[in-house]
Amino acid sequence: MLESIKEDIILSNKKSWDDAAPRFFGRTALPIYGPILPTENELNLFDDLSGKKVLEIGCGSGHSLKYMASNGASELWGIDLSDTQIEAARTLLSVVNNTKVNLFQGAMEKNPGIPIEYFDIVYSIYAIGWTVDLGRTLQNLYSYLKPGGKFIFSWEHPIHSRISQNGEQLIINKSYHDEGLQQCEPWDRPAIMNQLRISTYINELIQTGFQIEKIVEDVVIQEEIKSGDPAVWYTHKKASLIPPAFIIKCIKR
Ligand SMILES: C[S@@+](CC[C@H](N)C(=O)[O-])C[C@H]1O[C@@H](n2cnc3c(N)ncnc32)[C@H](O)[C@@H]1O
Structure with a gap:
């Protein structure tokens, strides 16, 4: 059971x-x-x-x-909190042939009926x-x-998200050490996400039993789009100094 405050945040x-x-x-x-x-x-x-x-x-x-289907995956399963997203995914994947598709509307914090010890790959892109x-x-x-x-x-x-851009200047506006549920800054309506440190992700993965194989913090700044609009959340100026995102690959031991 999740605490009721967390249930309320998930609903909102x-x-x-x-x-x-x-x-x-x-988009992502x-x-x-x-x-x-x-x-x-x-x-x-x-890999393959x-x-x-x-x-x-x-x-x-x-x-x-x-993308998974077009690269040969045999079964496509997905979970997402939003009914609208799941409906969009159902429509998009309805044209995929010879591949089993199973989609669940629900929160990733709970198991809505997903089978245990079943998958070769579990992944998540910006969620x-x-x-x-x-x-x-x-x-x-x-x-x-x-x-x-x-x-x-x-x-x-x-x-x-701890560093903002003001013209050519980057300003540290929040402590890296502050963790917890916080309003997502670029959203103008209630949208609460978990601000955690990289060490918290790594330690939680290890504690769960994962073996970490690779961490990616690289950026690829295309020459022709170097002059980013500073009003945009992800700018090339910022990306040239700090990583905008990270990727972790790990294995179930
Ligand atoms: C940036 S989008 C991911 C886009 C996706 N990778 C794609 O290929 O279209 C983030 C997704 O996370 C979902 N989400 C947010 N909170 C969630 C939660 N607690 N459990 C499951 N999904 C959640 C949102 O509904 C949203 O669709």
Whole structure:
């Protein structure tokens, strides 16, 4: 059971995501891991996907699952908090042939009926930081994996939201050490996400039983789009100094 305050936050985040879903249609999806990051084409973290049973946590509009299907995955499973996102994913994936599709509307902090020790790969593209309970979420997705299965996820780098850009200047406006549930700054409606340090992600993964194989903090700044608009949340100026996002690949021992 989650504490009632966390249940309330999940409910309020669900409403916000149902409204925001059209803005995020296909926005952060494989082969893209996130803004200004190297892509899966460069990193090849998933290796060979053919015949693999995959589960996406926070599957959004289903574009990453479609990428999985086009690379040979045999079963596509996804969970997302938002009904609107799940409906979009159902429509998008309805044209995928010869691949079993199973989508759940629900919170990643709970298991809505996902099978245990079933998946070769569990992954999450820019969604995991929305969890109100990282430990519980990691325990869930660890249980879904077969022994030796992979968990790969990307998320905003915790240093990124602590530093703001004012013209050419970068300002530290929040302590890196402050952790916990906080309003997501660029959203103008209630949207609470978990601000955690990199060490917290790593320690929670280890405590859950994962073996960390790789951490990516690299950026790829394209020459032709170097002059970013400073009003935008992710700017190239900022990315040239601090990582906007990170990716972790780990294995279920
Ligand atoms: C940036 S989007 C991910 C986009 C997705 N990777 C794609 O390919 O379209 C983040 C997603 O996390 C979902 N989300 C937020 N909180 C969640 C929670 N507690 N449990 C499950 N999904 C959640 C949102 O509804 C949203 O669809």
